[in-house]
Amino acid sequence: MILQKLAERIIQYADGFEIIDYCSCLRATYVVVKDKRGNKFIGVSHISYENLHNQGAIIKPEINKLQKLVNDINVINRSFGLALINAISQKYIEPKKEYPEIKEPICIIGNMQPLVKEFYGRKFYVFEKSTELRGNAMSDSEEELLVPECKTLFITGVTLLNFTLERILEISNGTNILIGPSAGFIPELAKDLGINYVQSMKFYDIEKIREFLRLGNFISLKINEDLGINYSIQVK
The missing domain is CATH 3.40.50.11590 (Rossmann fold)
Structure with missing residues (x-):
């Protein structure tokens, strides 16, 4: 599964990170991480409501539990795992405008x-x-x-x-x-x-994103x- 492959591949970038905050909000989960220098980054994952159920316990997101998160039967845990992958990624992403040609259909x-x-x-x-x-x-x-x-x-x-x-x-x-x-x-x-x-x-504004999601919004x-x-x- 692609989600599992992303979790495997992000590990080489994860050294020195720690999770300092997380939330399963109304429409999305987020995870906030901090690197060795104290820089903070937030990752977001929307929640697929059609896949919600009561099977499996929701667990606290931890970097050393990333593989368990993305392979878990509960979609909230998978969402935490994806948000964690995205949080670590934020440090390394340099925004670009590489748009493809849009062909129909x-x-x-x-x-x-x-x-x-x-x-x-x-x-x-x-x-x-x-x-x-x-x-x-x-x-x-x-x-x-x-x-x-x-x-x-x-x-x-x-x-x-x-x-x-x-x-x-x-x-x-x-x-x-x-x-x-x-x-x-x-x-x-x-x-x-x-x-x-x-x-x-x-x-860039972690507090703004965090408050926005806590209020029940989606991005x-x-x-x-x-x-x-x-x-x-x-x-x-």
Whole structure:
């Protein structure tokens, strides 16, 4: 699974870090880490509500438990694991503007409305796993029929948590762009995994992010540009 591979690959970057804060908030988890010099970084992962259940105990996130977190049956623990990967990554990410050419048809996997609106008037398909968020989007079942046709795919980072990313990449014949705060890992970690671009956000004001999430908000790269710097980096 790709989430497990990211956890394995981030370890070489994790030396000297310690976790100083974490929260499973209403719509997202976050983890705050500190490096040897006292610099602090925050990583975020949205919570996939359609995968919530009461099986398995939720555990305190720790760096030496990262493999256990990302392999746990409880999605809250997997979300903590992804947030921790993203927190460590924040130190090393240098925001870039490496945007791919957008070719049609376009697939948007995850009903990200601010992104969807950008493509009105173009040929695109939207898929959403959650019935609560679906709206006019298709279900994830139709991905099997239409994803192979798409030339550009925007894929929510939440697919890392529910293990649907692997199948999407398997049937994709286009440019695969993993997008969102949950996709905030070092792009090099995704080398040879089928992801072509990573689009996320570099955070600088940790207190602002922490308060924002504690209030029950979620982060949109399109709506919340005041929370950090958006970037798009090609995976090489």
